[in-house]
Amino acid sequence: MTAVMPHLPALQIVVPLLGAILAGFLRRGPTAFAVALAVSWLMPFIAGALLWQVLGGGSISYRLGGWQPPYGIEYRVDVFNAFVLMLVSVIGAVTMPYARRSVAFEIDEGRQAWFYCMYLLCLTGLLGITITGDAFNAFVFLEVSALATYVLIAAGRDRRALLASYQYLIMGTIGATFYVIGVGLLWVVTGSLNFVDVSARLAEAATVQPRPVITALAFLTVGVSLKLALFPLHSWLPNAYAYAPSFATTFLAATATKVAVYLLIRLYFSVFGPTLNFQKLPVSELIIGLSIAAMFAASFIAIFQTNLKRMLAYSSVAQIGYITLGIGIANKAGLTGSIVHLANHAVMKAALFLALGAVFYRIGSVKLHDLSGIGPKMPLTMAAFVVAGFGIIGTPGTVGFISKWYLAVGALNEVGWPLVLVIMASSLLAVIYIGRVVEVAWFRDPSPTCIGASDPPLSMLIPLLVLTAATIWFGIDTQWTAGIAGKAAGMLVGGLK
Amino acid sequence: MQLVKTFAEHYNYVITIFLMMAGLYIVVARGNMVKKLIGLSIFQTSVYLLYITPGKIIGGTAPILDPAFTVYSNPLPHVLILTAIVVGVATLALGLALVVRINECYGTIEEDEIFAKDDDQ
Numbered sequence: 001m002t003a004v005m006p007h008l009p010a011l012q013i014v015v016p017l018l019g020a021i022l023a024g025f026l027r028r029g030p031t032a033f034a035v036a037l038a039v040s041w042l043m044p045f046i047a048g049a050l051l052w053q054v055l056g057g058g059s060i061s062y063r064l065g066g067w068q069p070p071y072g073i074e075y076r077v078d079v080f081n082a083f084v085l086m087l088v089s090v091i092g093a094v095t096m097p098y099a100r101r102s103v104a105f106e107i108d109e110g111r112q113a114w115f116y117c118m119y120l121l122c123l124t125g126l127l128g129i130t131i132t133g134d135a136f137n138a139f140v141f142l143e144v145s146a147l148a149t150y151v152l153i154a155a156g157r158d159r160r161a162l163l164a165s166y167q168y169l170i171m172g173t174i175g176a177t178f179y180v181i182g183v184g185l186l187w188v189v190t191g192s193l194n195f196v197d198v199s200a201r202l203a204e205a206a207t208v209q210p211r212p213v214i215t216a217l218a219f220l221t222v223g224v225s226l227k228l229a230l231f232p233l234h235s236w237l238p239n240a241y242a243y244a245p246s247f248a249t250t251f252l253a254a255t256a257t258k259v260a261v262y263l264l265i266r267l268y269f270s271v272f273g274p275t276l277n278f279q280k281l282p283v284s285e286l287i288i289g290l291s292i293a294a295m296f297a298a299s300f301i302a303i304f305q306t307n308l309k310r311m312l313a314y315s316s317v318a319q320i321g322y323i324t325l326g327i328g329i330a331n332k333a334g335l336t337g338s339i340v341h342l343a344n345h346a347v348m349k350a351a352l353f354l355a356l357g358a359v360f361y362r363i364g365s366v367k368l369h370d371l372s373g374i375g376p377k378m379p380l381t382m383a384a385f386v387v388a389g390f391g392i393i394g395t396p397g398t399v400g401f402i403s404k405w406y407l408a409v410g411a412l413n414e415v416g417w418p419l420v421l422v423i424m425a426s427s428l429l430a431v432i433y434i435g436r437v438v439e440v441a442w443f444r445d446p447s448p449t450c451i452g453a454s455d456p457p458l459s460m461l462i463p464l465l466v467l468t469a470a471t472i473w474f475g476i477d478t479q480w481t482a483g484i485a486g487k488a489a490g491m492l493v494g495g496l497k
Numbered sequence: 498m499q500l501v502k503t504f505a506e507h508y509n510y511v512i513t514i515f516l517m518m519a520g521l522y523i524v525v526a527r528g529n530m531v532k533k534l535i536g537l538s539i540f541q542t543s544v545y546l547l548y549i550t551p552g553k554i555i556g557g558t559a560p561i562l563d564p565a566f567t568v569y570s571n572p573l574p575h576v577l578i579l580t581a582i583v584v585g586v587a588t589l590a591l592g593l594a595l596v597v598r599i600n601e602c603y604g605t606i607e608e609d610e611i612f613a614k615d616d617d618q
Contacts, residue, residue, distance in 0.1 A: 136577050136580075139581075139584075140580060140584065143584045143587075143588070147587055147588065147591055150591055150595070151591070154595060154598070159599075159602040159603065160615060162595055162598050162599045162602060163599060163611060163615075165595055166530065166592065166595045166596065166599060169588065169591065169592050169595065170524060170533060170534075170537060170592075173537055173541070173588050174521070174524065174537070174540070176584075177540060177541055177544055180544055180581065181544055181547065184544065184547050184548050187548075187573075187574075188551050
């Protein structure tokens, strides 16, 4: 065990990567599922060990191949990315048992192994972006996860899934290329790619050559914002989430955009530093403005959707608005709200998409009118939907309230009470689009489509109920979410660490 | 005269920016899915130039540790761009594969015709 401990950062990436290759070679769906399950269940232990080490103090620097940073690629784990690693790993581990029946139902027999292969590659890419301390390495992992994501989306049954995947490929590639242009400009002025090293050299470079630094900031902001679907760069997201297989939607909605947000926070606070970034340039105002636009416009569009997966996708765009709002506020409470909402939104949205996946498994549709009266037929599933829906609204006692509390405190200190009112007003829109589903599902006569429906098998029900319980649990006991997020935010706001 | 001098001194960057804008314009303006992918490839290729250009030193050799050579080009961007080229090829291949599947399902690769077909349903 002691021989393995120093290599945990590498294992976090290597294990899913090898798992992906193995799953691809095995060719049979059930065996590939077993590999994916084993890998997914191992990941939280590795991430947990890393988190436990960094909570004890300091950060971990891992030299890949023994090359000394900044020359070699460095994996750097601190409280912030250990938290995100834990988030991605736990979501993967909790939702994986759900995949077996859901994937068997939605994907052709011959393609299931490839689906799991792509899932593991996507997991590798997401964990890689999070753990790496090298800007170009992050680009490579960005593309690993993105290419796998395009395949996962295209695996959907509907032919529109192909179109959604193609559109995401175009937008995603433009985003990644913008990111790499930004990294290139930073490399030209600093001569380095290591995040820590770049940030150390950037202050001087920015005084000598401010223009390429500002251009790099602009390219990086736009590139990563495309990836995280910041309004108005979100156009790829609704169709991608609506037509992807249920499990793929769940996993992507809970993790993929979150990791892109992580990268944006890392660039803003660890690389550019709050001083350079937020005082000389109107970045803060821009991000806050777009976030508010996202919170209202996307929530408003969500109200009129009849495809519920699409509705939740628009809700995701709105929720990402809350997360970026905290980045724009850029004080400790605001950033705590952002980071804790990464986890909180992942939990709630995963629960909601799992519930819809279960509905699709039983009645083969996620159209609103097909769900009428389904509540009493699938009581546990729809009860979970209601609880997680309360989380999205931000009701006290759920995780959504915790995030909004920190955001409101941050907004009050930095911007003033009008922004607090804006946060509350946008929550009311969530009441409408979640309430609409609750009304149709519980208070209408059953539609012919859901006469024979019942709660899904246990392997699908348990992940759903675990995430729903987490929606309540972390809304009351915030030690592991807001506590760690607060530490991470303190470290990031505290300057260049 | 000053303009010509600036242009000539930054010849590579002018080409880079031209390719970047041309590629991005094709992606935005064309409705044909294969043409869009070609535009995307041109856009990505321009970034390869952006990286390679500052690494080159006129009169420099390959980075060989030898007292006879003192001026050499920076090898780092070449290594990075080798990786980026692989990523670009993979993206293009996947994009074309998707276009093939789209053509099988819709019978066309023109975006407006595809949207019209989905609206009919």
